[in-house]
Amino acid sequence: MALLLQFNHQNTFAVQELAENVGTSPETLIKVMRPLIDHKLLIASENSAPLTPTSSITVCRDYNRKRILINCLKSIAPMGQNPTTERNIHMQALDTAIVRIMEREKQLELDRLIYEVTLEPKHHSRPIFKIKARIEHFLKNKYLELSSGKQVIKLSKI
Known part of the structure; x- marks a missing residue:
């Protein structure tokens, strides 16, 4: 939620800048952003390239309520562990x-x-x-x- 609230103030951020604003490491933020990018809620400047701290991220402005819910906790769980079974x-x-x-x-x-x-x-x-x-x-x-x-x-x- 804190990640998405950042886009109320600005349209485009670098991953490093978002990580500093949210108060987490860029690696953790990249793991959390991956499902948001896959579901087209966030847009990465280089869609096919792996995200780096210098990658540019933009929020999708034509978001509607019919999109599915995204569970970010699954993306940051260690391999083989699901936090909410x-x-x-x-x-x-x-x-x-x-x-x-x-x-x-x-x-x-x-x-x-x-x-x-x-x-x-x-x-x-x-x-x-x-x-x-x-x-x-x-x-x-x-x-x-x-x-x-x-x-x-x-x-x-x-």
């Missing part, structure tokens, strides 16, 4: 749904909590055992508490 994204979405429901309802029976999570469109087809595993994770880490009768779950006061 699909599994982690699904677990975070489940966690968010559980917390949102529990904040709204304050306390629920276990079956009712599972049912409420499955009602959400993102988790409609999610297997019940995965939802139960995430709830157990919350219980184990004391984010949720079971009542004395082990029927009702409520948010922890942590």
